[in-house]
Structure formats: structure tokens, C-alpha cells
Amino acid sequence: MSRTRCSVKRCFTDPGPISTAGLAATWVPVLHSSAARRGAPGTRASQMTNKFRTLDDVDVKGKRVLLRVDLNVPMENGRVTDATRLERVAPTISEISDKGGKVILLAHFGRPKGRDAKDSLKPVAEALSKVVKKPVAFADDCIGEPAAQAVAGLKDGDILCLENTRFHKEEEKNDPAFVAELAKLGDIWVNDAFSAAHRAHASTEGLGHKLPAYAGRTMQAELDALEKALGSPTKPVIAIIGGAKVSTKIDLLENLVTKVDALVIGGGMANTFLHAQGVAIGKSLAEKDLAPTALRILEKANAANCAIILPVDATVAYHFAANAPAHAYGLDAIPADGMILDVGPQSVARVHAAIDDAATLVWNGPLGAFELQPFDRGTVAAAKHAAERTKAKKLISIAGGGDTVAALNQAHVAGDFTYVSTAGGAFLEWMEGKPLPGVEVLRTK
Numbered sequence: 001m002s003r004t005r006c007s008v009k010r011c012f013t014d015p016g017p018i019s020t021a022g023l024a025a026t027w028v029p030v031l032h033s034s035a036a037r038r039g040a041p042g043t044r045a046s047q048m049t050n051k052f053r054t055l056d057d058v059d060v061k062g063k064r065v066l067l068r069v070d071l072n073v074p075m076e077n078g079r080v081t082d083a084t085r086l087e088r089v090a091p092t093i094s095e096i097s098d099k100g101g102k103v104i105l106l107a108h109f110g111r112p113k114g115r116d117a118k119d120s121l122k123p124v125a126e127a128l129s130k131v132v133k134k135p136v137a138f139a140d141d142c143i144g145e146p147a148a149q150a151v152a153g154l155k156d157g158d159i160l161c162l163e164n165t166r167f168h169k170e171e172e173k174n175d176p177a178f179v180a181e182l183a184k185l186g187d188i189w190v191n192d193a194f195s196a197a198h199r200a201h202a203s204t205e206g207l208g209h210k211l212p213a214y215a216g217r218t219m220q221a222e223l224d225a226l227e228k229a230l231g232s233p234t235k236p237v238i239a240i241i242g243g244a245k246v247s248t249k250i251d252l253l254e255n256l257v258t259k260v261d262a263l264v265i266g267g268g269m270a271n272t273f274l275h276a277q278g279v280a281i282g283k284s285l286a287e288k289d290l291a292p293t294a295l296r297i298l299e300k301a302n303a304a305n306c307a308i309i310l311p312v313d314a315t316v317a318y319h320f321a322a323n324a325p326a327h328a329y330g331l332d333a334i335p336a337d338g339m340i341l342d343v344g345p346q347s348v349a350r351v352h353a354a355i356d357d358a359a360t361l362v363w364n365g366p367l368g369a370f371e372l373q374p375f376d377r378g379t380v381a382a383a384k385h386a387a388e389r390t391k392a393k394k395l396i397s398i399a400g401g402g403d404t405v406a407a408l409n410q411a412h413v414a415g416d417f418t419y420v421s422t423a424g425g426a427f428l429e430w431m432e433g434k435p436l437p438g439v440e441v442l443r444t445k
Contacts, residue, residue: 052223052442053214055092058188060101062156066186067096067216068203068438070193070422071107071124071161080127085195085422090132092192092216093159097134100156104185106142106203108166108196115167125161136161142203143168143181151185165203172201179206192216194223195423197438198430208441215442223439225419226430229362229398230259238358240351240382242267242365243403246290250297251432252364257301257308262354264309266367266378271340273298273310279331282316284340309354313344315368315375322372342368343378351382355395361386363399364431366407380411387413400427 069089074081096103105128110119122138129136135158139150142162150160162185165171170178179202183189189211191197196204197219207213215223228234237260241249246269256263265273268285275281276291276298301308316338317326328344329335343351355361363386370376389395399408400421408414421427426436 052220052439053212054220055095055190055214055216058212058214060096060099060188063101063187064104064151064154064185065096065101066104066106066182066189066207066211067092068106068189068191068193068196068207069093069216069218070195071105071121071128072109072195073124073127075123078123080124083127083131086124086128086131088218088422089192089216090128092190092218093128093132094134095217096190097132097157097159102151102154102156103159104151104154105136105159105161106165106182107161107193108171108201108203109164110166112164112166114169119164119166121161121164128161129159132159134159139163141167143178143185147185165201171203172199174200174202174206176206178202179210182207183210186211188212188214190214190216191438191442192218193438194219194421195426197423197436198426198434200437205437205441208438213442219439219442221419222421222423225398225421228396228418229360230431233360234396235360236261236358237360237362238262238264238354240264240266240361240363240365240367242269242367242379244268244285246272246287246294249365249428250293251434252428253297254300255431255433256362257297257306258304260306260362262307262309262358263301264351264354264367266311266343266351267365269365270311270343273308274331280334280336281340282334282336282338284334284338309350311340311343311347312350313346314340315342315344315378317341317375320369320372323374324372326374341372342375348378348381351378352385355382355386355389358395361395361397362431363397364401364404364428366403370403370407370410376407376410379407383408383411383413387411387416390418391416400424400431 070085073085093103107121109121112119125136125138137160139162140146142165147162154160168178189207239256239260244267271281271284271286272290273294275286275288276294298308313328313330315326316329316334317324318338367378367382368375370379386397390397397417398419399417402424405420414420430436
């Protein structure tokens with residue numbers, strides 16, 4: 001990968017003459033010098049959840065606990081096909097139940113327009129009972145008489161799942177009357193759905209203004225992980241940002257260049273940056289109209305002493321298909337009718353070098369078209385390298401986003417990262433520096 005240097009008039013990649021044979025001399029980032037300008041590496045500050053109320057701050061025994069969780073799991077023929085999200089919320093459910101709290105689950109499922117049987121949470125509740133190894137009762141509505149009767153019948157330690165909150169249009173409108181109806185059912189509100197925290201809905205934010213509010217254990221883990229990543233991280237910090245389009249991650253890139261010591265840009269996004277600097281990228285995916293935006297981000301990075309690391313070579317094919325013939329080319333030799341579908345081997349080496357010099361890694365997005373072999377090689381190699389550094393206790397590694405999680409699973413290393421967030425939009429908005437309504441309402445006053 002190459003370091004980008006910027007001037008007021010022009011930004012350009014400066015690896016020296018680029019050819020397949022001459023790539024060994026390309027700049028390798030030394031992040032410690034950058035970190036010194038930002039503050040010496042050291043122990044991170046107190047954890048983010050010190051700023052929020054958690055289950056450690058409340059006695060739940062005998063209380064009706066409205067617990068907002070993420071039960072939006074994949075289903076097929078009425079059966080849950082991936083219980084990952086159920087497993088994530090199980091510890092909070094079990095803890096409240098074991099401590100004598102009456103657990104009342106609030107969740108959405110899908111995007112229904114009114115009541116729709118295919119979006120009922122009943123089969124999810126049945127699957128959840130197997131995960132928590134306790135009975136999970138079910139109420140046919142989340143408000144009104146069905147919900148009130150079900151809650152009234154709960155004993156200490158019981159678990160009840162209310163029907164899909166989105167069966168009521170008032171949920172997404174954060175309607176005060178709907179919030180009040182939900183609040184009648186509980187004594188306290190616990191938010192354990194970080195994945196929905198970027199939405200100011202009735203069950204994800206509104207209840208926090210009506211009832212004492214606390215973070216659940218999944219939420220707490222997310223907040224602590226994000227604090228390690230961007231709040232008070234151990235330095236130096238590197239971010240790997242990939243994916244297809246710059247347009248979807250402009251805010252993210254502009255925020256990160258002010259927070260990290262080095263930023264690796266990969267995937268189709270990198271093509272836009274290369275094009276902006278005059279590199280001929282053939283028929284590669286790129287948002288050429290965003291060249292000025294790319295240059296602006298490079299200028300901002302330069303002003304913030306953030307090293308931008310772009311590819312110095314690429315894996316190129318002529319067809320976007322699995323196992324299509326592919327070859328590595330230097331940036332001065334990309335065929336006019338070829339497509340860049342992955343970073344090249346020398347670029348992978350540069351990513352490895354940057355990871356080696358970092359104490360904290362934040363990752364969102366693949367480096368190439370990882371869903372098709374052999375164009376997963378760059379992403380898989382970088383993921384495995386980061387995992388090895390993490391296992392050796394030389395790196396704190398935080399990753400999030402749907403494609404990122406899929407890529408780490410494909411590399412069989414998701415379990416080796418310090419933390420992998422299953423949140424999509426909420427993870428991105430946090431990284432963009434935006435306040436999340438479902439988190440802000442939990443702050444200690």
C-alpha cells in the first residue's frame with residue numbers, strides 16, 4: 001500500500017516508480033511517529049460504560065424489567081437458521097431472570113406494515129427458550145389487554161416475549177401515547193439492542209424518558225469495545241475501511257482521519273481514490289464523480305497527520321465471476337479492459353506491516369470482492385494476520401458491519417478478534433461520530 005502525501009493544490013500517491021518488480025521499495029508505514037504527534041501510546045482511559053447506567057446499578061429482584069433486545073434473526077420455513085443474535089442477548093436475559101427479575105422482552109422483526117403473521121416473534125421466542133434453557137412465554141401483542149394480562153401473571157425469574165413492536169406504526173414514530181402504553185408494563189427499562197440504537201423509536205429510545213434506564217450486557221460490551229476502538233484507544237490506531245462505494249462512507253472516512261494514525265482504504269472505494277490521483281484503473285468499479293471528495297479527504301488526512309494507505313498493486317480479472325483468471329499488476333500497468341477485484345500481494349504485505357505497527361485495529365469493509373474466489377485472498381490474509389496478532393496479545397481488534405463479519409467468518413477468525421459487532425447501521429453511525437439516540441438516553445445525568 002502507498003502513503004498519500006497532500007499539498008494544497010494536489011494529492012498524489014508517492015511510492016516511487018510502480019511496477020511489479022519495483023514494489024519492494026514502496027513506503028512502509030511507521031505509525032509510532034504519527035502516534036507521537038497525537039499523544040504517546042499508553043493505557044486507555046476508563047471504560048465507556050462508566051458514563052452509562054448498567055445492570056450493576058440496579059436491583060432487579062421483583063421488578064418488571066422491559067428488556068429491549070435484537071431478535072431480528074434469519075428465518076426459513078418458520079425456523080431460525082442463525083441463532084447468533086439470540087446467543088448474544090442470552091446472558092442479559094439469564095442474569096435478570098436469575099436475580100429474580102421479571103423479564104419482559106421487547107423487539108421488532110422485519111419491516112411489517114401492520115400485523116403480519118410471517119413477522120410474528122412467536123417462533124423466535126420458541127427458539128430463544130432453547131438458547132436460555134428456560135421457558136419463554138409469549139403474548140400476542142406488545143400493548144393492551146393481551147400484554148397486560150401476560151405481565152400480570154409473571155413470577156420472579158419468569159421470561160415473557162411480547163409480540164413484534166413494529167406491528168404498531170406508532171413504534172417507529174416514537175409516539176408518546178404508545179411509549180406510555182409500553183411503560184405501563186414495566187418498572188425499569190434495559191436497552192440491550194445496540195444494533196437498533198441509531199433509531200429513535202418508542203422501544204429503543206422513548207422508554208428511556210419514561211422509566212429508569214440501564215444498559216444490558218450486550219450493549220455494555222459494544223460500548224466498551226467502541227471505547228477501545230475510538231474513544232480512548234491504545235495507540236497507535238489503524239483503521240481498515242473497505243467496501244464498494246465512497247458515497248456510503250464519506251462521513252465515516254472524514255471522521256476517522258481525525259481519530260486514527262493510519263487509514264487503509266480498500267475495496268471498490270480504493271479505485272475512486274486511485275482514479276482521483278490519476279491512476280488508470282481500466283473498467284474497475286469507481287465513483288469517478290467523487291474524485292473531488294476523495295481529494296478533500298486526502299487533504300484532511302494530511303492536515304490531521306493521518307497516513308492514508310492505498311493499494312500499490314492489484315489483482316485484476318476481465319470477468320466478475322468466481323475463479324475467473326486473474327493476475328497481479330502494478331498500478332502503472334492495469335489493463336484498459338481489466339477490473340481491479342482485489343488488492344495485490346505487495347499491498348497485502350503493506351497492510352500486514354501497518355497491522356504489525358499498530359496497537360489497535362478498527363475494521364469495516366472487505367479489501368476486495370471477497371464473496372468470489374480468488375478475490376477473497378487479500379481480505380482473508382489480512383484478517384488472519386490481525387487474528388494472529390490479537391491472539392498474541394499484541395493487538396486490540398474491533399470489527400463490525402455485515403460484510404465484515406461475513407468476511408471474518410469466511411476466514412474462520414471472527415472468534416479470534418477482540419470484539420466483532422453484529423450491528424450494522426449503529427456501528428457505522430458511531431464510527432462516524434454521530435450520537436445514537438438509544439445510547440444517549442442511557443447516559444448518567
